[in-house]
Amino acid sequence: MAYPLSSDHSAPDWINSGVKEWREFSRKSIDKLDCGFNWMVSTDVVAFYDNIDHARLLSTLREFLRQDCTDLRLLRSCLRTWSHGLEKGIPQGYSASDILAKAYLFSFDLEIRQAGLEHLRYVDDLRLFCSSEQSARAGLATVIRLLHSRGLAANSAKSTILDRNQAVAKINDVTTAIDRIQKELRQEIEEEFDGYPTSSDVLQMIESADPAEVTVLERAFLEYFGKPSQAFNKSLFHFLLRRLGRAKSRVAVDFCIDALFHHPEETPDLVDYFRAVTLSSDETERVFGFLSDDFAIYDYQLYHLCRWLEALENLPDRVRARLRNWCEDGRRDPCLRHAAILLLGRKGDSSDRECVFRLYVSANEKTRCYIIEALRDMEIARRNSWYAEAGKQSPLLQRAVAHGRRSA
Secondary structure, three states: OOOOEOOOOOOOOOEOOOHHHHHHHHHHHHHHHOOOOOEEEEEEEOOOHHHOEHHHHHHHHHHHHOOOOHHHHHHHHHHHHHOOOOOEOOOOOOHHHHHHHHHHOHHHHHHHHHOOOEEEEEOOEEEEEEOOHHHHHHHHHHHHHHHHOOOOOEOHHHOEEEEHHHHHHHHHHHHHHHHHHHHHHHHHHHHHHOOOOOHHHHHHHHHOOOHHHHHHHHHHHHHHHOOOOOOOOHHHHHHHHHHHHHOOOOOOHHHHHHHHHHOHHHHHHHHHHHHHHOOOHHHHHHHHHHHOOOOOOOHHHHHHHHHHHOOOOOOOHHHHHHHHHHHHOOOOOHHHHHHHHHHHHHHOOHHHHHHHHHHOOOOOHHHHHHHHHHOOOOOHHHHHHHHHHHOOOOHHHHHHHHHHHHHO
16 A cells, blocks of 8 residues: 555656555555454564565566566666675665565465455555454464565564454554644644635745744654653654754754664654754764764665765764775675765865775776766866876766766
């Protein structure tokens, strides 16, 4: 049910996602429970994206297309490169991956139906609907077996069997909170506009950071995320954080900096929020401390934090030292290495630029393109001499040199 393809094929967004689709998942789940199913199994897949088998994924896509084609061979090559030849795992955070992940369990859905089970699936979030507790336990065992045959495992910590009342309470937990927050927002905005506001009025209120409206969002955030003992709800967090960012509210700053440690998978949204509200010098130092810490181990997270560093004028020595380390470490993800190269070339001192320049000789063609772009503002005579030589090495490097000259 997640990530339906956009009906506008010319739109930059391939898919529709977010609260609307999650609401539909919740609504259809309630409908199932209203149709005589008094028990629900709720589970998800452990590290789903990381464990998607390339061969099975491509086989599924061939069935859809009814043929093998150049596009699938290219896709396999890209996935092999990304996974460093492991033949397993797809990158998270990209629309293309969301579509592939959705397709990967298509045959799983068919087998679940053939087993006589009623279910709904939102990527790797699965709900089974059963008539008795015994059939729910048998259904969960079937799910575990079918996932195992695909190299996947159900998350035992999140696998629960709920009666109807418990299931309804679980399903409505997030949607009820969002509905209540939106109702309060609309009431505040209606009072401000002395009547019924349009959608553009609501957006304008959020973007202009109206005090009354922001108070509702801040109160809701503190209610659901203000205590360390509270369970983290991803959907509600995204709903509130994006609106707080538009309103330039800083109420979530401390929570989001701590979330770098506790919820690294949320880093893309955390970075967007940091950029929207502009961190103070003390808050920036806390993020620098995280970057310099041994806990910062995930290349994907560090890559997104490099996006945040792009907006800063000056980088401290300890951060530049980490960037040099990432540039020179061939075991790091190429995306992180390339982001570090660009940052050092543009924001580092002369020693940092020399470090980047030395990498050129042993770098592959793609990395050389990033180095050419990173050092576009080096001393002009030296740059032109180097660019002239680099442009003779391949058509791709020739294009990189032309782009470097234009953007200098």
